[in-house]
Amino acid sequence: GDSVTQMEGPVTLSEEAFLTINCTYTATGYPSLFWYVQYPGEGLQLLLKATKADDKGSNKGFEATYRKETTSFHLEKGSVQVSDSAAYFCALKGRGSTLGRLYFGRGTQLTVWP
Amino acid sequence: ETGVTQTPRHLVMGMTNKKSLKCEQHLGHNAMYWYKQSAKKPLELMFVYSLEERVENNSVPSRFSPECPNSSHLFLHLHTLQPEDSALYLCASSQVNGGTHNEQFFGPGTRLTVL
Numbered sequence: 001g002d003s004v005t006q007m008e009g010p011v012t013l014s015e016e017a018f019l020t021i022n023c024t025y026t027a028t029g030y031p032s033l034f035w036y037v038q039y040p041g042e043g044l045q046l047l048l049k050a051t052k053a054d055d056k057g058s059n060k061g062f063e064a065t066y067r068k069e070t071t072s073f074h075l076e077k078g079s080v081q082v083s084d085s086a087a088y089f090c091a092l093k094g095r096g097s098t099l100g101r102l103y104f105g106r107g108t109q110l111t112v113w114p
Numbered sequence: 115e116t117g118v119t120q121t122p123r124h125l126v127m128g129m130t131n132k133k134s135l136k137c138e139q140h141l142g143h144n145a146m147y148w149y150k151q152s153a154k155k156p157l158e159l160m161f162v163y164s165l166e167e168r169v170e171n172n173s174v175p176s177r178f179s180p181e182c183p184n185s186s187h188l189f190l191h192l193h194t195l196q197p198e199d200s201a202l203y204l205c206a207s208s209q210v211n212g213g214t215h216n217e218q219f220f221g222p223g224t225r226l227t228v229l
Contacts, residue, residue, distance in 0.1 A: 004156070036220075043118070043204055043220035044157075089157070093215070100145065100164070100208055100215020104157040 002027045006090045006105025013080055013112050021075040021108045023064075023090035031092040033057075033066055033073040034102070038087040047075075047088070080112045116140055118221035120205050126227045127195065135190040135224045137205030145210045146188040147218065148180060151202040163188065164210050195228045202226070 007022040025031065032051045036044040048057030050066035050073065057064050062077045073090060090105040118139045127133050139146060145164040149157045162169045163182040170180075177199075179191040188205055202225050206218040 041222065043120075043222040044206075045220070046217055049217075100147075100162070100210070100218065101159055102157075102218065106154060106156050 002031065002092060002094050002103045004090050004092055004103050004105040007108055008106060010109040010111060013110070015082055015112055015114050016079045017112075019075070019077040019080045019084075019110070021088055021090075021110070023073045023075065023105060025071050025073065025090075025092050027071075027092055027094055029095045030068070031094050033064070034091040034093070035062070035064055035073070035075050036089040036091060036104075038089065038107075040086070044089065080110070082112050082114050085110055085112045118205055118207055118219050120203075120221040120224050122224060123222065124225045124227075126229065127192070128229050129195060129197070131195075132191070132193040134192065135203055135205075135226075137188040137190075137221055139186055139188075139205075139207035139219070139221075141207055141209075141219060143207040143209045143219075144185050145208045145215060146182060146185070147206040147208075148188065148190055149204040149206065149220075151204055151223070153201075157204070161190075164215070192226075195226075197228050200226055200228045 003026045034049045035047040037047045038044050048059040050057040053068035055066045064075045087107045089107045091102045121136045148160040160174045161180040181189040202223045204223045205221040208218045209216045
């Protein structure tokens, strides 16, 4: 079945450091891929997405490229800020999903220190 | 109000209590979802209401009972819960067009503690 494997944290970085959070997936066909962010005390917010191979999603300085050959969708940011401290979730939606069901990874907690 | 709202934000209940969680979406969507977020586990889809049809995850215990009186409101009725049901319960909504579920928008969640 469809699933997402995500690098588990916690991840602790200094401000302006480079961030990578690994995400790989298992799915039939060509799923859509997502990164969600959850700030403390809030719900999940869509950060970026990609719907086909080689697409690059980007938002707020974060990027992720849909790599079908490695079944990966790693999240990167060149220079993190304290305000990026949050939990990050990789997710996929199967192409043939009739429910819009999202399969999530376990989440990675990021803490950025000034 | 905008987006997806959930009440209460925090709930503490005993195992013999009956309570309900409420979700309201102000986005004009036609599908709503309940998710359970437990510590160190992936988010788990519990129920989907799409175009007035309910679909559920067969692993969800019957002590959780959803209700969707209209496309804007979603409830989760709770009764005789167990301590392991303590979690963050997230509601989401999306627009379904031609069978395709578009982006899901999430509420802030209800933090439930079962004593």
